[in-house]
Amino acid sequence: PPPAHCVAIDLGASSGRVLSATVSADALTLVELHRYPNLPVRVAGSLEWDVLYLYREALEGLRRARQVHGPVDSIGVDSWAVDYGLIAEDGRLIGNPVHYRDLRTAGAADAVFERLPRQILYERTGIQHLPFNTVFQLAASLDAPAMQIARELLLVPDLFNYWLTGVRTAEYTNATTTGLVDAHTRTWSPEILATLAGVARLLPEIVDPGTVLGALRPEVQESTGLDASSRVVCVGSHDTASAVVGVPAEGEGFAYISCGTWSLVGLELTRPVLTDASRRANFSNEGGVDATTRFLRNVMGLWLLQESVRSWQAAGQTVDLAALIGSAATQPGHRSLIDPDDIRFLPPGDMPSRIREYCAETGQPQPATQAAVVRCILDSLALAYRRTVRQAAELSGTDVSVVHVVGGGARNGLLCQLAADATGLPVLAGPVEAAAIGNALVQARAIGAINGHLSDLRRISSTAEPVTRFRPSGQERDWAAAEARIYG
Numbered sequence: 001p002p003p004a005h006c007v008a009i010d011l012g013a014s015s016g017r018v019l020s021a022t023v024s025a026d027a028l029t030l031v032e033l034h035r036y037p038n039l040p041v042r043v044a045g046s047l048e049w050d051v052l053y054l055y056r057e058a059l060e061g062l063r064r065a066r067q068v069h070g071p072v073d074s075i076g077v078d079s080w081a082v083d084y085g086l087i088a089e090d091g092r093l094i095g096n097p098v099h100y101r102d103l104r105t106a107g108a109a110d111a112v113f114e115r116l117p118r119q120i121l122y123e124r125t126g127i128q129h130l131p132f133n134t135v136f137q138l139a140a141s142l143d144a145p146a147m148q149i150a151r152e153l154l155l156v157p158d159l160f161n162y163w164l165t166g167v168r169t170a171e172y173t174n175a176t177t178t179g180l181v182d183a184h185t186r187t188w189s190p191e192i193l194a195t196l197a198g199v200a201r202l203l204p205e206i207v208d209p210g211t212v213l214g215a216l217r218p219e220v221q222e223s224t225g226l227d228a229s230s231r232v233v234c235v236g237s238h239d240t241a242s243a244v245v246g247v248p249a250e251g252e253g254f255a256y257i258s259c260g261t262w263s264l265v266g267l268e269l270t271r272p273v274l275t276d277a278s279r280r281a282n283f284s285n286e287g288g289v290d291a292t293t294r295f296l297r298n299v300m301g302l303w304l305l306q307e308s309v310r311s312w313q314a315a316g317q318t319v320d321l322a323a324l325i326g327s328a329a330t331q332p333g334h335r336s337l338i339d340p341d342d343i344r345f346l347p348p349g350d351m352p353s354r355i356r357e358y359c360a361e362t363g364q365p366q367p368a369t370q371a372a373v374v375r376c377i378l379d380s381l382a383l384a385y386r387r388t389v390r391q392a393a394e395l396s397g398t399d400v401s402v403v404h405v406v407g408g409g410a411r412n413g414l415l416c417q418l419a420a421d422a423t424g425l426p427v428l429a430g431p432v433e434a435a436a437i438g439n440a441l442v443q444a445r446a447i448g449a450i451n452g453h454l455s456d457l458r459r460i461s462s463t464a465e466p467v468t469r470f471r472p473s474g475q476e477r478d479w480a481a482a483e484a485r486i487y488g
């Protein structure tokens, strides 16, 4: 078959991107068509996504795709997980999707655990405890007026697919992040839904990634210049699912770090690990493309850095990120370390102060300069990667010989080197746009332009961008000591 033109709409927590991929059996080339900031809005006491803006700019990306490439064969959407929009009887969105960092979920998990102990919840779903999992967001808003008039709940990429095509579904990989899907049956769990009055009736049927949804609505064709020959495909619509498809791994035995606002650190497995040890280590078993399991843990990620930069800029300081990472590299290592997953770092706000507070509480020097704060963040992330990769290997009984870093973090050479040093494993960095690549590859396979298993898709992914190798520099003793210091 001739190469396919696939457009990937990839929505991250800090920016939206529209990329076009030309995909054949032996190559993938990627062109960025549009990139726009994703700026959540604090409004009337709530933190919400500006989802209409994100959608309008996605349409702008599709318009550009038409201009640059002519006809487009297929379109796929992926985004961050867990958040959703509610649809009313007349098919319209009720309000804005609430941001997972909104504080409405405080205390909601305990209310759920009273009805369904956390051990049982984990045995059923295999999903790590994060305070913002959809199950807890719903528990916090069962009495909200919006819930009374809602007829359907759509996760963010499903909402975009609905707006693009009129078809309402729940894509499987993203559905698993809700904490409402039974990992054994791969469908909505009646047992969990019994604790959330009125929610079961809102959930659409789950469909597998690779399902062709259909043509663009006439209004979308009109505003983008595309026609009915462009098909919208359900991809691994959780961005992490798509990013892991895009990992250019050659064989087995690889760990990945999908590094953007979050760092998702773990392994691809053929079946979930639902043991109590895995629950206690807070590992997730997210549903993957081709019925794989993403066995991973959320590490707080570049959020710590992004939010620090925002604080400095808000205080009128200038920030040159590249120069800052350069000077962080010359700072002494392991001077001040944090557990990046401490819950205090989750909400938006002054990050450097929270980091200094953590260091003060734990009897460490408080990083004073921008460079010292950045070094503390990158050292601490690398340490969390070490711990998480090792735990994942141990809990699943897998040997890991290489770590792939994909996503924006693959551009951060200091972080990649620290990750190699901390894990004691070679790090292969890139591609930066792994999620868009994985998104496009699943589309291309769904429309018959390519075929094969994930390993075949990964071989194609490896042609998209050169990969940079970082070798561990042999500091095992230092990192082991650092680990003992922070994690005991």
Ligand code: LFR
Pocket (backbone or CB within 6 Å): 012, 013, 079, 080, 081, 082, 083, 100, 238, 239, 240, 260, 261, 262, 264, 298
């Ligand atoms: C990454 C991600 C993570 C998910 C978090 C919140 O972008 O999708 O996988 O835990 O965002 O949705």
